[in-house]
Amino acid sequence: MPHSILIIEDDEHLRGSITASLEDAGFKVHGAAEAGVAMDLFVQLAPDLVLLDLGISGDEGMRLLDDMKMTRPSTPVIIVSGRTHITYAIDAFKSGAFDYVTKPILSMDVFINSLRNCLKQSRLRRRIHDTQGHLFRLVQKLPVIIFIINRDLEFEFLNQASTQILGYTPQEILDSPRSFLKRIVREDRGRFMLALKKSLQPEAAEFHFEFRFLHKKGYPVSLMVQSIAPPLMSGGAPDRVEGMIMDMTRNSYLDKLLLQNEKLNMLRIMTEEVAHEIRNPLVSLGGFVRQLHNRYPEAMETKVILEECNRLERLLQRITAYLEPMNVTLTCCLLPPTVNFVMRLVSSRLEHKSISCDIALEDDLPPVLADQEFLHRIFIYLIGHGADIVEQSGSIRITASEANELVMVNLFMKPVHTPATGHERLIMPFEDDEMNLAMCLRLVERIGGHLHMERKDSLARLTISMPRCVVSPEDQNLEPADENHRFF
Structure with a gap:
């Protein structure tokens, strides 16, 4: 598909000459002689390139340039003007012009090649811009918090995941210096601060650990932070720490619950086995000793055995007590x-x-x-x-x-x-x-x-x-x- 070019030139002869040369070179060309018509075509046609005469409609060129850059800033605009003073070129570049060409155009071939180069650079810039926008939207939608912390231990960037994970919007944390650090549970805050300070030293290393944070709704959440290799300043020390924070609350709680249940189940099984192994011989031994005691009531040996049986019975009761649920702490x-x-x-x-x-x-x-x-x-x-x-x-x-x-x-x-x-x-x-x-x-x-x-x-x-x-x-x-x- 051919590239489209909008020529804004009130000199009909020059506009026709440039149009013919560009069409011969394979471009699709549209023309306008007035500022109002030119702006309407710019909005409706969305051309790939604009050639603008600063003297259009008397002296509307600079205002038209500002309006077009505000409407579609990615569209390159090349000024084609008979004004040769350097101040006009400087003002045009300040307003966003891609290039400044003076009339008359000495070589149409050189001019067309410069247009092709402009379109290539514009296409590359749009691809870079679109890729950056796509990556930014992707980072914002990630289910982990992406962060940047500067040397003053203040956040410079947070994506939208902080709202879901922490309850705070990125702006709430960015507007309140060190508010994130203040919400870290006191027992974990020192480790977090120490890791940050070490990461801002020369030859800093990445860090990776879990910590707890007080959610906006009042309950603690378990988080895991992972930094990446920081960029180095000229002095050899990084100027910021970059990384991500993942929500481990559900996994942490369920792991704790499963581990506790596994321990209780194992303890219950072991206790039942021990109680069973003790109770069977204890019952047999106790019955036999009582028969001996009834037959020989004065025998000291039977008394000793009975006392040991009673001691084992008390031990069995203590072991059985482990089968009861844990105590409640109100x-x-x-x-x-x-x-x-x-x-x-x-x-x-x-x-x-x-x-x-x-x-x-x-x-x-x-x-x-x-x-x-x-x-x-x-x-x-x-x-x-x-x-x-x-x-x-x-x-x-x-x-x-x-x-x-x-x-x-x-x-x-x-x-x-x-x-x-x-x-x-x-x-x-x-x-x-x-x-x-x-x-x-x-x-x-x-x-x-x-x-x-x-x-x-x-x-x-x-x-x-x-x-x-x-x-x-x-x-x-x-x-x-x-x-x-x-x-x-």
């Missing part, structure tokens, strides 16, 4: 950060069925008295149950209220496709969608709460009642919310 727990954290873990299950989830929990909701780990699992099971029974494109709404020193959390789910699960079926569940509630019920009872279920038509509601945690004035500074805000 503390003041905030519900909004807890639910937001759990939603981060289970959101993919809801997105798979296009289920919307509306969390209507007020920030000033009082804390509840519960075990934080149990509370995480309770809401994982509850929302997991919702993901099981809510139909495609359904909804889950989470609300909370206070009554009689209790905090009640309600999950409204609609439309649901299974009948409501009866309380008696939760004791011995056999269906997959009942397993979540069965586990949830046991955890709720362990922290002293109550789980209530009801259903009407296609709407199901689950209500958890938990005791409100009363915080004394001297202990208020220990609340998680105060610890989060202390960094600012």
Whole structure:
């Protein structure tokens, strides 16, 4: 396809001569003699190149050049003018002109070759610009945070992933110096700062480690940072640190949960084996010694054996105790950060069925008295149950209220496709969608709460009642919310 050229020249004879030469060279040429007509053609035709006379329409050339560069800055404009003073050329280049050619054109062949070179350079610039734009959009859409930190330990660049992963927009972090560093959990902040400072030293090395960050909604997230080899300044030290930050929250939490479950399962198996191996000979030995004791009540040997049997029985009871669940540690727990954290873990299950989830929990909701780990699992099971029974494109709404020193959390789910699960079926569940509630019920009872279920038509509601945690004035500074805000 031939390149198109727009000639803006009020000298009809010169315009016709240039048009004929360019058409013979294989170009598609359009002409205009007035500034208004030229601008309309420029917008409608989007030519590959413009030849502009500065004296068009009296003295409209420079204004027309400014308008065209503002409308389509990538289109090259070559000035063809009889004004030979250097100041005109300087003003034209300042306004974005690609070249400045004076009239008369001495060699049309040289002029046409310069146009071809201009089009090649323009095409190369557009490809570079398009590639840069594509790469920038790609970086912005990546599910990891791409960052640049300068020598003052301030961010110079963040992509849009920070909003999804951290809760903060890139501009919020860029506008507040070192705000990111202040939100790193205190125990991990020193390692992060040390790694950054080492990366800004001569012969700096890349660093790679995990750390925790306080999300805007109040819960900690697990992140992994990976830097890349920094560019060096003339003095041998880099002027910035570049790298990426990945969200490891879900993997970290699930790994911790799986590891804990594996340890408990292994301990349970070992304990059952040891208890079995001890109990069988203990029962036999105890029965035999009691018979001997009844026959020879004065024999000291039977008393010793009975005492040892009793000691082994107490040891067996201690071993059996390991089969019991872990102790519950009741503390003041905030519900909004807890639910937001759990939603981060289970959101993919809801997105798979296009289920919307509306969390209507007020920030000033009082804390509840519960075990934080149990509370995480309770809401994982509850929302997991919702993901099981809510139909495609359904909804889950989470609300909370206070009554009689209790905090009640309600999950409204609609439309649901299974009948409501009866309380008696939760004791011995056999269906997959009942397993979540069965586990949830046991955890709720362990922290002293109550789980209530009801259903009407296609709407199901689950209500958890938990005791409100009363915080004394001297202990208020220990609340998680105060610890989060202390960094600012």
